Amino acid sequence: VLRPGVRRQVERDKAILLGMAGLIAIRPKWRLNDPVGHTKHFTEAIYEQTDLRIEATNYTRFRENFKKSTDVTFPEVHAHLSTERMLTMQFVRGTKVDALPAEMSAAQRHKLAETVRMSMFKMCFDDGFVHADLHPGNMVVQDNGKLVIFDAGLAKLLHEDVLIQFIDMTKCLAMGTPDDLVAHLKRFHTYVGEIDWTQLRVEVEAFAQKFRAQDVSKLEYGELIGEMFAIGRKYRVRPVTDMMLVFVALITAQGIGKMLEPDHNVFGAVAIYLMPILMKRNEHIPNTDEAKRAGATA
16 A cells, blocks of 8 residues: 555655756766766656556566466456555465575575576566566565565566667677677767777776686676676766666576575576577577587576
8 A cells, every 4th residue: 555645755855866966967077977867767767656556567467478487476466456556466475585494405496596587587588578676575485386576566668679789798798709899889888978999998808808717607797797887987888777677687686596596697597598589580609618608507
């Protein structure tokens, strides 16, 4: 049930945050990070949660997308008992993912980690409709092992160009050259002013060498993406907002996966998951050592 006065409070908070973002943007160095744009995107997403009909629609869409899954489901919404200010849905019993019993077997934890990972991949790459607030508290495991996902108020419909961009970036990271990654930044991202692409390539090459020298199974996806975008910020290259949502989803999947299974590896798994999509698009897949390593450890 929506608490009284919540919408007005959110509107006030939105105005305050946008005002602060505007002040931050006065400084040219900070303006490059687009504080107003990011704040607007964030506050609009929060405001949407004050209309519970949106969350009801999201649940219905997720249930439809996962209706054939035997491992994942979403609670059913009782539309005739729901309004803009009240959401009535199926009561589900289960154990939160972060409160699973210690005696849970390694095989069960592995299967659950894989279920979380594959559900995120399906949202991002098959359905193009992503739960934007996933964390262990929003997931419960039923006695039969089925994963139930809650709190669908924040969800995002991804456009085809976001998938194309992510596939291209993944190819560059897994099996491309520094020139490929620089070409990706030029093609898909926006940038401010004159960019020293030669020096950027030098840093990208150093980043790639550091990344390729590591065992793929030990890679932290969040650290990898963080370092890459730190280089982008340094050279005033801005990522697409929806791409950040995909990264957050995958980082979340890795975090939950590692909580269940320390050797959980999202990077290798996503490379394998995207292979059929690449082949459907008639994309060239180089037979490189990097690709083999990425696949072998998933």
